[in-house]
Amino acid sequence: MSNVLEVPSGAGSNARGTRHSADEMSAWSARIHDELTAFFEAADDGGRFREDVWERPGGGGGWTRVMAEGRTFEQVGVNRSVVHGALGRELAQRLLLAEGSGGTFFATGVSIVCHPHSPRVPIVHQNVRYFAVHDEEGTAAAEWFGGGIDLTPTYPEPDDAVHFHTVLRDACAPFGAEVYPRYKKECDEYFVNHHRDGEARGIGGVFFDHLGAPASGMDVEQARAFADAIARTMPDAYGPLVERRRNEPWGEREKRLQLFRRGRYVEFNLVHDRGTRFGLDTSARIESVLMSLPPMATWTYDPTFDPGSIEARLMEMLVPRAWA
Amino acid sequence: MSNVLEVPSGAGSNARGTRHSADEMSAWSARIHDELTAFFEAADDGGRFREDVWERPGGGGGWTRVMAEGRTFEQVGVNRSVVHGALGRELAQRLLLAEGSGGTFFATGVSIVCHPHSPRVPIVHQNVRYFAVHDEEGTAAAEWFGGGIDLTPTYPEPDDAVHFHTVLRDACAPFGAEVYPRYKKECDEYFVNHHRDGEARGIGGVFFDHLGAPASGMDVEQARAFADAIARTMPDAYGPLVERRRNEPWGEREKRLQLFRRGRYVEFNLVHDRGTRFGLDTSARIESVLMSLPPMATWTYDPTFDPGSIEARLMEMLVPRAWA
Numbered sequence: 001m002s003n004v005l006e007v008p009s010g011a012g013s014n015a016r017g018t019r020h021s022a023d024e025m026s027a028w029s030a031r032i033h034d035e036l037t038a039f040f041e042a043a044d045d046g047g048r049f050r051e052d053v054w055e056r057p058g059g060g061g062g063w064t065r066v067m068a069e070g071r072t073f074e075q076v077g078v079n080r081s082v083v084h085g086a087l088g089r090e091l092a093q094r095l096l097l098a099e100g101s102g103g104t105f106f107a108t109g110v111s112i113v114c115h116p117h118s119p120r121v122p123i124v125h126q127n128v129r130y131f132a133v134h135d136e137e138g139t140a141a142a143e144w145f146g147g148g149i150d151l152t153p154t155y156p157e158p159d160d161a162v163h164f165h166t167v168l169r170d171a172c173a174p175f176g177a178e179v180y181p182r183y184k185k186e187c188d189e190y191f192v193n194h195h196r197d198g199e200a201r202g203i204g205g206v207f208f209d210h211l212g213a214p215a216s217g218m219d220v221e222q223a224r225a226f227a228d229a230i231a232r233t234m235p236d237a238y239g240p241l242v243e244r245r246r247n248e249p250w251g252e253r254e255k256r257l258q259l260f261r262r263g264r265y266v267e268f269n270l271v272h273d274r275g276t277r278f279g280l281d282t283s284a285r286i287e288s289v290l291m292s293l294p295p296m297a298t299w300t301y302d303p304t305f306d307p308g309s310i311e312a313r314l315m316e317m318l319v320p321r322a323w324a
Numbered sequence: 325m326s327n328v329l330e331v332p333s334g335a336g337s338n339a340r341g342t343r344h345s346a347d348e349m350s351a352w353s354a355r356i357h358d359e360l361t362a363f364f365e366a367a368d369d370g371g372r373f374r375e376d377v378w379e380r381p382g383g384g385g386g387w388t389r390v391m392a393e394g395r396t397f398e399q400v401g402v403n404r405s406v407v408h409g410a411l412g413r414e415l416a417q418r419l420l421l422a423e424g425s426g427g428t429f430f431a432t433g434v435s436i437v438c439h440p441h442s443p444r445v446p447i448v449h450q451n452v453r454y455f456a457v458h459d460e461e462g463t464a465a466a467e468w469f470g471g472g473i474d475l476t477p478t479y480p481e482p483d484d485a486v487h488f489h490t491v492l493r494d495a496c497a498p499f500g501a502e503v504y505p506r507y508k509k510e511c512d513e514y515f516v517n518h519h520r521d522g523e524a525r526g527i528g529g530v531f532f533d534h535l536g537a538p539a540s541g542m543d544v545e546q547a548r549a550f551a552d553a554i555a556r557t558m559p560d561a562y563g564p565l566v567e568r569r570r571n572e573p574w575g576e577r578e579k580r581l582q583l584f585r586r587g588r589y590v591e592f593n594l595v596h597d598r599g600t601r602f603g604l605d606t607s608a609r610i611e612s613v614l615m616s617l618p619p620m621a622t623w624t625y626d627p628t629f630d631p632g633s634i635e636a637r638l639m640e641m642l643v644p645r646a647w648a
Contacts, residue, residue, distance in 0.1 A: 052626065066625045195605075195610055196610060197610070259620070266590060267594060270590070270591060270594040271601075271604060281519075286519055287625060289519075290591075291625055293587070296620065296623075297622075298620045299614065301401070301611060302390075302611040
């Protein structure tokens with residue numbers, strides 16, 4: 001394995017050689033899971049989550065919380081997983097490890113997708129995860145953090161994009177001036193429907209991976225603090241948008257626009273998203289993987305939009321730019 | 325290239341070394357295109373197709389005919405394409421050629437997807453195509469036919485599956501007793517949402533590829549006659565189902581079931597379908613590739629169905645069996 005960190009062993013029985021123990025990181029994802037479900041229950045102002053617990057055949061499992069038909073949100077899914085097992089060749093390749101396989105891995109994280117009822121309230125997605133790999137002797141190891149948060153408007157409100165990115169920029173600031181622009185750019189480059197001539201899924205946010213690994217620009221403690229900071233931006237980044245937009249009026253035309261953009265959301269998730277495709281190809285619980293899909297979506301053959309219309313203005317917003 | 329057929333050259337300027345000329349096969353797909361659009365206009369009893377002509381940057385192009393919001397059909401797309409160009413390594417791999425690249429290819433075909441308004445009327449899909457590859461000298465060549473037709477019910481009507489498969493079995497009979505079971509099985513094995521624990525997209529039909537190539541069991545003239553026969557089954561296989569079901573009553577529950585199955589249709593097409601993924605990865609016109617997606621689809625988190633309900637009965641129908 002190429003990404004071996006020279007750190008003391010004995011941090012935990014499942015994670016010798018890493019700074020963080022499996023128990024510690026499991027508690028980390030449990031806290032984020034609880035914070036996010038509490039935020040979305042409060043923001044919805046009426047809806048409640050149900051929880052399904054599932055086991056992964058290869059080791060570990062997950063806790064999927066779904067709020068269906070809330071007052072504000074049509075569907076919110078908050079997934080937490082704690083998985084471990086053998087590090088096969090395919091997984092090592094997907095993790096972009098130069099070599100590897102033959103060892104084991106441990107991973108835990110939380111991902112969330114929120115599809116509001118109102119087209120005026122944007123879709124939000126967030127994900128944070130910790131990953132550790134160990135060689136066959138179980139001593140040498142690498143560990144890193146990945147994740148991000150991004151916004152998908154279904155109605156053209158540039159002010160919302162400015163607010164969202166300003167909160168993210170400020171959350172990144174303590175970690176260095178280059179951090180926000182770097183991971184904002186990675187986000188812009190990731191959430192792209194390449195088959196749609198490079199059309200973005202939404203207006204981006206931040207996206208990072210392998211943070212804490214060598215050459216990532218942060219050590220693993222900084223990476224953890226950064227992942228923590230991003231995991232905690234939801235109330236400030238998204239909360240005010242929900243409050244601002246939830247009572248604004250909308251009609252059939254706005255709903256049609258939302259369903260059209262949700263179709264593109266489906267396309268990205270099923271065709272391009274690495275996390276979704278990883279879930280589809282492995283033994284993950286499929287209902288938990290695909291809780292990211294919207295409750296309803298539409299496709300219209302070859303749509304055209306009048307210049308200056310809400311549809312055209314939304315499409316213009318999707319061109320990446322400096323929002324903050 | 326491995327699949328070289330020893331046939332006389334000079335059959336056409338674009339297809340030296342093959343039995344069929346490019347002009348001849350272009351006329352073949354044009355006729356099928358016209359027959360299918362005529363059938364669907366008649367079957368819809370009110371709707372009309374619009375046609376969009378598009379050019380493929382690498383060579384050739386297509387004619388996409390779409391009927392939107394017809395009387396019976398919510399959307400019907402009938403694509404015809406005639407494309408040619410350099411045979412790169414990636415294309416050679418996708419065509420499952422053992423070697424190849426460095427030469428050229430010519431392909432033409434018609435594909436059709438029909439999404440009815442009523443949940444009582446099943447979705448139908450059909451595709452026929454001719455493919456020829458030539459080596460660098462433009463003399464030695466291989467040519468073959470591929471395609472199929474399959475049905476995706478959105479309401480449990482076993483009688484419809486029996487009718488559909490009986491017509492297909494009879495259409496295959498003149499080509500040998502083993503033909504229908506062989507390509508029925510290939511169809512059952514192809515239209516599967518593997519990520520849904522092997523759930524079938526629909527109740528199948530027939531599916532074939534590389535027919536006319538060595539070891540396919542047919543010479544290229546037989547393969548053409550077979551592709552022709554399959555291309556002409558639509559009126560007998562599907563027409564009676566439209567007539568039988570179009571005026572049957574349905575309500576919100578039946579519509580919900582249809583939209584649920586359409587969600588699975590989206591999943592198959594975006595995640596697994598080789599033709600769609602080929603279109604997404606190449607420079608094909610994206611609106612023509614994705615006209616197969618339904619006008620509207622839904623996803624419900626972890627649905628459960630009461631035993632004996634229409635939902636449960638439809639799911640049971642999807643388990644492959646001998647319908648004819």
